[in-house]
Amino acid sequence: MCSVQRTIRSLDRGDLRDALALAAAITVVGMSFGALAAAAGVPFGLAVAMSVLVFAGGSQFLAVAVVAAGGAPLAAVAAGLLLNVRHLPFGLAVGENAGRSWPARLLGAHIMIDEVVAFSRARPPERAGLAYRLCGILLFTGWNVGTVVGLVAGAAVPDPDAFGVDAAFPAALLALLLPSLRGADAKRVGLAAAVLALAATPFLPPGLPVLVALGGLVLAGRPARGSG
Amino acid sequence: MTWTAVLVLAGGTYLLRLTGILLRGRVTMPERLERLVDLGATALLVGLVAAAALTEAGGFSGWARPAGVLVGGLAAWRKVSFVLVVVLAAGTTALLRLAGIP
Numbered sequence: 264m265c266s267v268q269r270t271i272r273s274l275d276r277g278d279l280r281d282a283l284a285l286a287a288a289i290t291v292v293g294m295s296f297g298a299l300a301a302a303a304g305v306p307f308g309l310a311v312a313m314s315v316l317v318f319a320g321g322s323q324f325l326a327v328a329v330v331a332a333g334g335a336p337l338a339a340v341a342a343g344l345l346l347n348v349r350h351l352p353f354g355l356a357v358g359e360n361a362g363r364s365w366p367a368r369l370l371g372a373h374i375m376i377d378e379v380v381a382f383s384r385a386r387p388p389e390r391a392g393l394a395y396r397l398c399g400i401l402l403f404t405g406w407n408v409g410t411v412v413g414l415v416a417g418a419a420v421p422d423p424d425a426f427g428v429d430a431a432f433p434a435a436l437l438a439l440l441l442p443s444l445r446g447a448d449a450k451r452v453g454l455a456a457a458v459l460a461l462a463a464t465p466f467l468p469p470g471l472p473v474l475v476a477l478g479g480l481v482l483a484g485r486p487a488r489g490s491g
Numbered sequence: 492m493t494w495t496a497v498l499v500l501a502g503g504t505y506l507l508r509l510t511g512i513l514l515r516g517r518v519t520m521p522e523r524l525e526r527l528v529d530l531g532a533t534a535l536l537v538g539l540v541a542a543a544a545l546t547e548a549g550g551f552s553g554w555a556r557p558a559g560v561l562v563g564g565l566a567a568w569r570k571v572s573f574v575l576v577v578v579l580a581a582g583t584t585a586l587l588r589l590a591g592i593p
Contacts, residue, residue, distance in 0.1 A: 280573075280574060281573040281574065284573060284574040284577050285577070288577060288581075300492075303492075305492045309492055309493075309494060309497060310492075312494075312497055312501075313492070313497050313500075313501075316497065316498070316501035317497065317500050317501045317504055318504075319504050322500065322504065326492065326496070326500060327492060330492050330496075336492065336493045336495065336496035337496070339492070339496055339500075340496050340499050340500045340503070343500045343504070344500065344503045344504065344507070347503070347504045347507055347508075348507060349535050349539075350504065350507045350508045350511060351507045351508075351510055351511040352511060352528070352531050352532065352535060353508075353511060353532060353535065354507075354508055354509070354510060354511015354512040354513075354514070354515060355511045355514055355515050355528045355531075355532075356511075356515075356528050356529055356531065356532035357532065358511060358512040358513075358514070358515025358516055359515065359516075361512045362512070363516070368509070368512050368513070368516070369509070371512060372505060372508040372509040372512050373505060373508065375508045375512075377536065377539055380532065380536070381536055384532065424588070425585060425588065426581055426585050427555070427556075427559050427580065427581035427582060427583065427584030427585035427586075427588070428581055429543075429552075429556055429584070430544070430555070430556045430557075430558075430559030430560050430563065430580045430581055430583065430584035431559075431563075431577045431578075431580050431581040432543060433539075433540045433543040433544040433556075433560045433563075433580075434544075434559065434560045434562075434563025434564060434567070434576055434577060434579075434580030434581075435563070435573070435576065435577050435580075436536060436539065436540045436543075437540050437544075437560065437563065437564045437567060438563065438564070438566075438567035438573055438576045438577075439573075440533065440536050440537060440540065441567055441568060443529075443533050444533065444537075448530065449530060449533050452530050452533060452534050452537075453533055453534065453537040454537075455534075456533075456534035456535070456537045456538045456541070457537050457538060457540070457541035458541075459538065460537075460538030460539070460541045460542045461541050461542065461545060461546070464542055464546045464549055465549050465550065472538065472542055473535055473538040473539055473542065474535075475538075476534050476535060476537065476538025476539075476541075477531055477534050477535060477538075479534040479537075479538075480527060480530060480531055480534060483526075483527060483530050486522075486523065486526050
């Protein structure tokens with residue numbers, strides 16, 4: 264328990280506050296997932312298991328929508344997995360933040376979502392690992408509490424779009440990304456990635472446009488001297 | 492939705508997540524590759540932001556959301572606190588929708 268207390272003491276207050284803001288927003292989205300699952304006739308236990316075991320909001324919404332629209336469960340799984348392929352390159356990039364010991368890595372893998380990746384990358388290296396776990400555990404908790412509340416409240420859950428929650432997430436990611444966009448090479452790659460993702464979105468199934476954005480790397484050029 | 496579907500989606504997603512982390516621990520990357528992997532994560536996240544800010548189901552999302560993201564982004568650029576960035580973005584979009592802008 265000593266190490267738990269040490270961990271709590273070494274938590275950065277700002278990190279905790281920022282992660283709690285994200286957790287509050289994800290709880291609202293979790294509620295809307297629970298409400299959608301209830302409306303689509305997904306059994307309570309199955310919807311809860313989805314949020315606990317998959318913990319990837321986009322793929323959960325997509326899978327439920329595919330089945331609700333009459334698609335086969337296999338098609339729902341394929342669509343969800345395609346959306347989650349981006350986690351592999353994320354792991355390559357933030358593997359050290361996710362954990363170094365085996366138990367830490369096994370946990371770190373499960374709590375890896377876009378916001379956690381961006382959150383840990385925005386922290387200095389000495390705090391990045393702790394920030395990753397803090398953010399991941401809080402978001403996991405918020406998502407699952409939200410799911411249960413949404414399943415119980417059903418149609419009584421208001422549309423999160425009415426509160427602008429759909430704008431909160433890209434804005435939060437953008438805020439977390441700004442420090443990594445300082446270099447000229449990152450600016451070039453980022454701009455190309457945005458253009459590619461937007462151009463591909465009307466034509467490709469969800470998940471692929473973001474992978475197409477990786478094509479922005481052709482503008483990476485050579486590393487600038489001194490800035491790595 | 493079936494239990495099999497949920498378990499396969501969960502297992503597959505977990506494997507995708509774990510594979511990247513384990514590869515990172517296993518392979519010593521030359522500095523040049525490490526830089527590309529890092530820029531790749533930036534590209535993926537920027538792609539996600541762009542798509543999430545501007546599109547909905549393959550089409551344009553309407554003006555309220557990108558306006559909120561823009562306000563939040565400007566606030567972040569001006570070094571406003573993260574919590575306020577989130578509140579400003581959501582608040583802008585919510586107000587615009589209240590005013591009838593989708």
